Amino acid sequence: MSRTYTTTGIILKRRDYQENDCLFCIYTKDFGKIEVVARGTKKISSKLKGYLEPFYLVKLMIAKGKFIDKLANCNTIKSYENLRADPSLLGFALINYLAEGTDGLISGHTSQSDKFNLLIETLNILEQEIAKDLQEKKERLLFISSIYFLKLLGLLGYQPEIHRCVLCHKGILLTKNIFDFSKGGLVCEDCKRVCLIEDYIRVSDGVIKVLQLAKEKSLDYFVTLPVEINDLKALNKVVEKLILVNVERPLKTLEFFRSI
Ligand SMILES: [Zn+2]
Structure with a gap:
């Protein structure tokens, strides 16, 4: 078996490891997380140092190790400079939100590249959108991230029920429904009385429509989709809670994004 392998990846996080080394958590196209x-990367002189910033898209050569694999070489493919250099810090906050959420939801190795490609598509869209003068820019950018997480949850098998009431299984008739997080989907007006108020969010017809579209349409469809600001906010809230339920802790990076 070859002692080295190559792949493409996105750096999710780094932490110090022993005196001069760093451990990198990398989400790769071919092997999952x-x-x-990376030896010596805490030294200023390390030739790898410049390629190893969080959320760089990189080409990697990795050497198999007995206990842990070692980064042998690394080249930047894309550094998402618009997001990184955005003076409002929204871009930086978004990158970190995507990294923390993706890291929390995806566990272990997988050979399927669909989730990786979805993340790259999301980053490419956000890289363009961050440079534009958008109305309701903050909620709009968060909305693109929310659609990413909805699609990711679907690919991971955590797709919430958004077409039928999770309790009576009748089709949702788009009035006065709620999204119940402990039950994993929409609950109709008739069944709502058995739900605990702290576990649900009231969702408008517009939010339900977007939840349904997120399953069917590609990500770029949502870039120009007209959505009312209240529905944008509510959808972002639903996705925030869905991530919370699955990761089992609030994301610090989302708190930071909202604080800007
Ligand atoms: Zn029902």
């Missing part, structure tokens, strides 16, 4: 050690 992996952890590799």
